[in-house]
Amino acid sequence: MLFHFNMKKSLYLCPKGGAYGTDQTRRNQNRALRRELCTVGQLSVFRAADRISHSGVAFYLLSHAEPRLKTNLPMERAEKIVLGFSVGLMGVFFVALMLAARLASIDVPPCLPPEIKPFSEGRIDTLPDGSRRIFYVARMWRFEPEIVEVPAGKPTEIFLSTADVTHGLYVSWTNTNLMAIPGAVNAYTLRIDKPGVYPVICHEYCGSAHQNMVAYIVAK
Amino acid sequence: MSTLKASEAALPPFAVSRLSRILMTIEVVLPLVLLIVGIYHGFMQALYRAGIIQSADFLGLGYYQGLTLHGVVNAVVLTTFFGVAFGNAIMQYYLQRPLISWVHGLSTGLMVVGTLIAALPMLLGAADVLYTFYPPLKAHPAFYIGAAMLVVGSWVAFFGWLPLIIAWRKANPDQPLPLAVLGMLVTFIIWFICTIPLAIEVLFMLIPWSLGWVETINIPLARTLFWFFGHPLVYFWLLPAYVVYYVMLPKVAGGKLYSDKAARLAFLLFLIFSIPVGLHHQYTEPGFDRFWKAVHALLTFAVAIPSFMTAFTVAASLEYAGVRQGGKGLFGWIGRLPWFDADRPLFAYSIAGLLIFIYGGLTGIVNASYNINQTIHNTGFISGHFHMTVGGPVFLMILGMSLELIRQLTGKPIRLKGWNVAVPYLWILGLVVFSTAMMYGGLLGQPRRTNMGLSYLDPSSPHFRADWVPTAYLTGIGGTILTVAFVIYLAVLLSTLLGKAEAPAGQLSFPTAESLHPEATETELIARLRPWLVVAGILIVVSYWVPLKQALSTPQGAPPYNPDNPVPLVKVKN
Numbered sequence: 001m002l003f004h005f006n007m008k009k010s011l012y013l014c015p016k017g018g019a020y021g022t023d024q025t026r027r028n029q030n031r032a033l034r035r036e037l038c039t040v041g042q043l044s045v046f047r048a049a050d051r052i053s054h055s056g057v058a059f060y061l062l063s064h065a066e067p068r069l070k071t072n073l074p075m076e077r078a079e080k081i082v083l084g085f086s087v088g089l090m091g092v093f094f095v096a097l098m099l100a101a102r103l104a105s106i107d108v109p110p111c112l113p114p115e116i117k118p119f120s121e122g123r124i125d126t127l128p129d130g131s132r133r134i135f136y137v138a139r140m141w142r143f144e145p146e147i148v149e150v151p152a153g154k155p156t157e158i159f160l161s162t163a164d165v166t167h168g169l170y171v172s173w174t175n176t177n178l179m180a181i182p183g184a185v186n187a188y189t190l191r192i193d194k195p196g197v198y199p200v201i202c203h204e205y206c207g208s209a210h211q212n213m214v215a216y217i218v219a220k
Numbered sequence: 221m222s223t224l225k226a227s228e229a230a231l232p233p234f235a236v237s238r239l240s241r242i243l244m245t246i247e248v249v250l251p252l253v254l255l256i257v258g259i260y261h262g263f264m265q266a267l268y269r270a271g272i273i274q275s276a277d278f279l280g281l282g283y284y285q286g287l288t289l290h291g292v293v294n295a296v297v298l299t300t301f302f303g304v305a306f307g308n309a310i311m312q313y314y315l316q317r318p319l320i321s322w323v324h325g326l327s328t329g330l331m332v333v334g335t336l337i338a339a340l341p342m343l344l345g346a347a348d349v350l351y352t353f354y355p356p357l358k359a360h361p362a363f364y365i366g367a368a369m370l371v372v373g374s375w376v377a378f379f380g381w382l383p384l385i386i387a388w389r390k391a392n393p394d395q396p397l398p399l400a401v402l403g404m405l406v407t408f409i410i411w412f413i414c415t416i417p418l419a420i421e422v423l424f425m426l427i428p429w430s431l432g433w434v435e436t437i438n439i440p441l442a443r444t445l446f447w448f449f450g451h452p453l454v455y456f457w458l459l460p461a462y463v464v465y466y467v468m469l470p471k472v473a474g475g476k477l478y479s480d481k482a483a484r485l486a487f488l489l490f491l492i493f494s495i496p497v498g499l500h501h502q503y504t505e506p507g508f509d510r511f512w513k514a515v516h517a518l519l520t521f522a523v524a525i526p527s528f529m530t531a532f533t534v535a536a537s538l539e540y541a542g543v544r545q546g547g548k549g550l551f552g553w554i555g556r557l558p559w560f561d562a563d564r565p566l567f568a569y570s571i572a573g574l575l576i577f578i579y580g581g582l583t584g585i586v587n588a589s590y591n592i593n594q595t596i597h598n599t600g601f602i603s604g605h606f607h608m609t610v611g612g613p614v615f616l617m618i619l620g621m622s623l624e625l626i627r628q629l630t631g632k633p634i635r636l637k638g639w640n641v642a643v644p645y646l647w648i649l650g651l652v653v654f655s656t657a658m659m660y661g662g663l664l665g666q667p668r669r670t671n672m673g674l675s676y677l678d679p680s681s682p683h684f685r686a687d688w689v690p691t692a693y694l695t696g697i698g699g700t701i702l703t704v705a706f707v708i709y710l711a712v713l714l715s716t717l718l719g720k721a722e723a724p725a726g727q728l729s730f731p732t733a734e735s736l737h738p739e740a741t742e743t744e745l746i747a748r749l750r751p752w753l754v755v756a757g758i759l760i761v762v763s764y765w766v767p768l769k770q771a772l773s774t775p776q777g778a779p780p781y782n783p784d785n786p787v788p789l790v791k792v793k794n
Contacts, residue, residue: 075479075481075482075485075739076478076479076481076482076737076739078478078532078536079478079479079481079482079529079532079533082482082528082529082532082533083482083485083525083529085528086524086525086528086529087525089528090521090522090524090525090585091521093521093585093589094517094518094521097517097589097590097591097592098514098590100591101510101514101590101591106591106594107510107591108503108504108510108513108590108591108593108594109503109504109505109506110510111506111507111508111509111510111770112506114773114775117775118775118776139786140781140785140786141786160506164356164781164786164788165354165356165357165778165781166354166355166356166357166439166443168504168598168667170597170598170599170665170667172665173665175591175594175595176594177504177593177594177595177596177597177598178504178506179502179504179505179506179598181439181440181443181505181506181507182356182439182776182777182778183438183439183440183774183775183776183777183778184440184505184506184507184774185506186504186505186506187506199665199683199685201665201667202667203597203598203599203667203668203670204354204598204669205284205287205350205354205357205669205670206357207357207781207782207783207784207785207786208276208282208284208348208783208784210284210669210670210671211670211671211672211674211675211676212674212675212683214675214683
């Protein structure tokens with residue numbers, strides 16, 4: 001399971017094999033040490049770990065992992081539980097993020113095909129269904145176009161290019177968070193459900209007047 | 221088979237040479253002096269951001285100039301000098317061998333001269349590019365050249381340790397490498413590997429471009445190379461603190477290290493997972509496939525695992541120490557630890573850093589989380605987070621261990637002992653206020669690295685954001701508490717340096733914990749380095765092959781710009 005610390009030995013160690021014998025003495029030593037610890041002081045972390053390791057899933061994992069991990073002397077048992085727990089926790093997080101990306105389309109900006117070249121003039125297109133497509137140009141120290149009206153509840157496509165240095169574009173209170181990088185075009189789809197005025201802020205340092213670089217999106 | 225490293229605990233103090241002592245004292249004291257500049261600008265930025273100062277500059281020093289000094293001094297100069305000084309001390313004490321004099325002199329010389337060369341343009345306002353120096357904003361060439369010399373100096377120090385380690389291995393063929401030596405070795409292997417892309421960016425792109433030898437450079441490539449370096453850099457900051465947590469803290473607390481083997485495994489996991497993660501700083505950038513961003517997200521999650529292990533191992537070691545000193549029940553051990561023991565300040569500096577790192581580490585997982593990063597990228601959330609990592613455990617360990625090194629190198633006892641143990645707790649109190657405010661503000665949309673007092677926090681500006689006022693103010697309060705803590709530290713440092721020596725100078729000796737559990741290490745994979753280096757190499761190549769290719773395919777380069785002028789410094793024909 002977790003790691004084969006010693007490949008040679010693990011080859012002939014199997015869960016029900018006789019190889020247990022070679023480790024029996026050390027296992028007894030460990031047990032004696034554990035008992036000693038529990039009497040010396042009430043080492044609660046240790047006892048809790050021991051209890052967990054004898055229950056349910058962890059027990060199943062360990063009873064299968066243990067013989068392979070048991071080379072001459074294993075890593076401490078509680079440490080193995082922590083290692084397995086951390087791997088599992090981060091795995092669950094990662095799967096959740098990927099599910100959100102796939103099923104709910106909450107994703108990072110895509111890689112656009114190379115035909116889409118950087119542009120140097122801002123533009124607003126209105127699509128047949130009334131939704132907007134905004135071509136933002138970021139430059140020291142303003143966005144073009146500066147004020148854009150978009151229909152609330154409909155997707156707005158944003159394309160972003162820079163005319164000079166690196167800039168950022170962050171539409172307040174949304175997930176639209178983009179970098180404007182010289183030589184490349186960035187893209188994201190924004191949908192604002194609540195009508196209102198949404199400041200669009202440059203959040204990457206772009207020179208001495210960076211703090212004045214703001215545009216606005218008005219959702220109606 | 222040696223299971224308990226009793227031999228390590230019994231090491232005699234190591235007397236360093238006179239030259240080594242002087243050089244190491246410079247390596248420790250010089251960055252602490254520069255830190256006065258770094259902290260001053262940190263404090264000023266908290267005031268600018270809170271809207272208390274509504275100006276582009278204060279006393280002739282600009283906001284972005286101060287931000288550059290704050291980042292470069294605190295996060296690059298201080299950490300690199302400390303990593304080298306601490307490594308020099310660890311290698312000499314645990315291997316019981318002197319450093320090679322000329323190598324030591326060369327490395328310290330390069331680092332000091334490089335720092336001074338880079339400091340000049342920053343102080344003159346000719347390098348307002350922040351410590352990430354993203355092109356096409358251009359700094360004076362001296363800024364890049366000085367930074368490169370600082371890094372090369374740290375490489376020289378690292379190369380100087382290798383013969384010592386090899387000689388020790390030959391003399392002790394059946395012993396595993398001392399844990400502290402393994403920790404510092406892993407730290408500097410990571411540092412060496414990750415500074416190679418940085419060197420490529422600086423030497424082959426930025427320096428020729430800033431000197432005007434080439435007109436344009438490839439920006440996505442420069443950024444990818446920078447973050448190839450920029451995240452492993454974080455582990456270069458953090459791992460020396462981990463060495464102290466594993467090797468020294470359990471002993472200082474009166475206990476043993478819960479598991480020596482787990483400590484070694486944690487360092488080796490850092491070796492393989494800490495480098496192939498840089499794209500998680502570039503989730504919101506164009507030009508990379510989502511797939512490779514997700515791969516880097518997964519690998520970033522993997523590098524959280526050794527930190528979880530560390531949290532457990534260190535907590536279990538401390539519990540053992542508390543129980544051994546009579547702590548009863550589930551939490552009784554906590555009260556038995558030497559929280560405010562003025563004679564063991566290393567405990568206070570370590571535990572305060574560990575506590576704040578719980579908050580800092582968990583927010584780091586938020587940042588690494590692929591699509592969740594859309595909410596917080598480049599907002600105050602990021603700065604709030606890393607002030608609880610590099611500004612938390614890393615910074616506190618540098619302060620605490622620097623005092624300890626000064627005590628050993630000069631033989632002068634630490635003065636104002638009571639004040640000294642208060643510093644780390646006051647610091648993390650300030651951090652909790654500062655970082656919570658920064659992160660809350662970030663969730664409200666506050667950008668990082670922005671002179672907010674001039675627009676968003678100025679009620680007379682059309683861009684005024686009333687919803688940002690409470691968190692911005694709280695940031696100012698947090699920053700003030702942090703500054704007070706540092707002033708107290710300065711008082712401790714100064715009175716220690718000005719005090720009389722009471723012990724022989726240059727005697728290195730560190731508290732070293734034994735392992736609680738008998739575990740073998742020397743015959744196993746965990747005792748070897750080469751297989752882990754191979755895995756690290758494979759992961760780097762696999763994770764960076766396509767992203768680098770995609771960055772290289774950028775159709776056009778960018779000319780250099782001065783930060784205060786929208787007109788490029790070179791006219792480029794399209």
